[in-house]
Amino acid sequence: MVIKVYLASSSGSTAIKKKQQDVVGFLEALKIEYTPLDIACSEENRMWMRENVPGEKKPTNGIPLPPQIFNEEGYCGDYETFFDAKEDNQVYAFLGLPPPPGSKRKEAGEEEGEEGEEEEDVEEQEAQDEEELRELEEPEEPQSEEEEEAPVTEEEEEEGADAEDEEDE
Secondary structure, three states: OOEEEEEOOOOOOHHHHHHHHHHHHHHHHOOOOEEEEEOOOOHHHHHHHHHHOOHHHOOOOOOOOOOEEEEOOEEEEEHHHHHHHHHOOOHHHHHOOOOOOOOOOOOOOOOOOOHHHHHHHHHHHHHHHHHHHHHHHOOOOOOOHHHHOOOOOHHHHHHHHHHHHHHHO
């Protein structure tokens, strides 16, 4: 399976450039192989991308902007759908790829089975991690000097007062 990312190498829009960099950088970070296809230098790439983006995904002007992501000839989505998948930890499902071996997160469409127990362990660990984070984030209330000292009983006050009187004499 080949992931194809349609990009514009000479886009004048900084927003498009940032979106393209975000997609490409994320794929590289996950070590997902992809093929960048430049629509600025290749009329063939531009026409193929425009023809293969589904009608409901095209903007009102009818011309889809890069980046557009495909798995072979199957349309995956644009930057917004990629970003949503990234936020939901569903990038592999979005791209139509199996999750890497040993991944802790279960991707959409994965069958239940022995992994159900592993998922519970992961959920328990995540809950513990969240609890630890909350504890770390809660600021410790500073104690005043009065609170730091142990409370003084009446007997101790009287003894202290008697000792001061004796010193004065």
